[in-house]
Amino acid sequence: MKLPNFLLAGFEKCGTTSIYNYLNEHPQIYMSPIKEPNFLERDWDTFTGEKKVRIDTLEKYTNLFAEVNDSHRAIGEASPNLLFHYQSSIPRIQQYVPHAKILVVLRDPVTRAYSDYLMQIRDEITGNNRTLIDQLKYSSTKSYTLKKGLYYTPIKSFLETFGTDNFQVFLYDDLSKDPTKFMQEIYTYLDVDSSFIPNTSKKSQIAEVPRSRAVNQLLKTSNPMRDFIASGLRIIMPLELRQKIRSSLVNLNSQGKSAKSMSEEERYALSQYYYEDVLKLQDLIQRDLSNWTPIKLASMNNS
Template identity: 50%
Template sequence: MKLPTFLIIGVQKAGTTSIYDYLQAHPQVYMSPIKEINFFQVDWDNADEETKAKKPNGINSWEKYCQLFADARDELALGEASPNYLFKYQDSAENIHRYLPDVKTIAILRDPVERAYSDYLMHVRDVIGKPKSLVEQAQQVPITSFTIRKGFYYEQLKYFFDKFNREQIRVYLYDELVKNPVEMMQDMYRFIGVDDTFVPDTSSKKQVAQVPKSTTVNQLLRGQNWFRSVVSSALKPIIPLEVRQKIRSKLIKMNSAEKKAMPLLPAERQILRELYREDILKLQDLIQKDLSKWLD
């Protein structure tokens, strides 16, 4: 049976999609064809049928999970990337240790303020719920916002450090990926045990943050609403689906702008900085990396 030898465990909005591609490009690496499987977040052996039925990608048993790696041939390293494993650290760490006690784990951490800001913009862009401002989310007592809570890395990572040998865990910073992606990836290649002289093509970004010029127009184009339903019904008999999708994509692009069009104000940034300060200081000692830039 072929099983993963490494896992990308975190975090969202820290370049994991690009890293997945850089790993997949290596001839000695096999990556699961599904990204963000999120298998280890749940104890599927004891899950009820309703929970199993709700699993988005249908990977709700150990047998189905193993099938993701059945096509691997002579690759030296097999892996998958589910950046929510770190956030769901208790269940994920326990289940990973149960099934893959010797697996190597990789976390890519991003300045929690920037990570939350990027996450927030994604929710606005993709019309995911009705997000409150980051400050409103941060000032809730207790904090229930996943967007904010995902940035408290210390306890999440310490749980993995306590559960696994430290030699099994490698922590990178998103800043390292931005500054020198090839150098970081070659270090990662060494960690997972493949040829570290391979040079991935890092010339293009997988995801570029954008925000809508008009949130109202964006909601009409992306959200589930009466406007989209009426327009779709009217155009369906006369315009093919592919053409309608192209028109919609063009309209979305016309309504898109760079993220600087929806900036995080200095006062808002400072509130978030103070919220994360203590956690950052503890994390800095835990991973032995200079995180002073995250405190400025």
């Protein structure tokens, strides 16, 4: 029975999809064909949330690695929520893959939160559609978008459990600066050929926002108008063509994230929220995080 000997554990909007693809290119690395199996995230037998297709049994999880062969020195999967749900994921990692190496990529929490927020707007999953300022004022203890940038406690818990040999922190800044060098450091950590050069020219999950929110809601959410149109097209048009047309319409209604830049008020408020956590994290991982927004703004205010 083959199971992972390394985990790409998160966080979301920290380059995980690109890194997954770069890992998948390496001939000595096998990556789960499902990018985010999330099997190790929690005990799915006791989960009472929304029921959907998921990798919720050991058999299903093991099947993801059925194609592993002798050429694969490193076997991995990428589940960003392992860090966010550290209280439930740590015991499951200890149970199923106790010797796996774990790597995590961290991004300036202010830009990570804003990127996450834009993704939710794009995918129409914001729920009450509150701005980040409103979330900070009224629901910061409940907002997953905000809480996922509080890195210190989950990182500390993983380090205390797995130690520095089996848990390593990488920075998104380094990925952005020199993706080839960044990946070769990860290849070294995974004990595969570090001279391999991945194709880093293609970026994944490039942030975009809708030109028209009303059009985006029509295309992305279930609503009477969309259901009526879909029922008519279903008779005369195959599924693949319908999906292509819908994707084309979504793309036509999309624009770069620069069209909805973070305001100075948002940047300052988020920086205040994350400041203490970033300072504690910096001491914990012994990495210079002075380029991150919370510390930069604080130093400017103190000068």
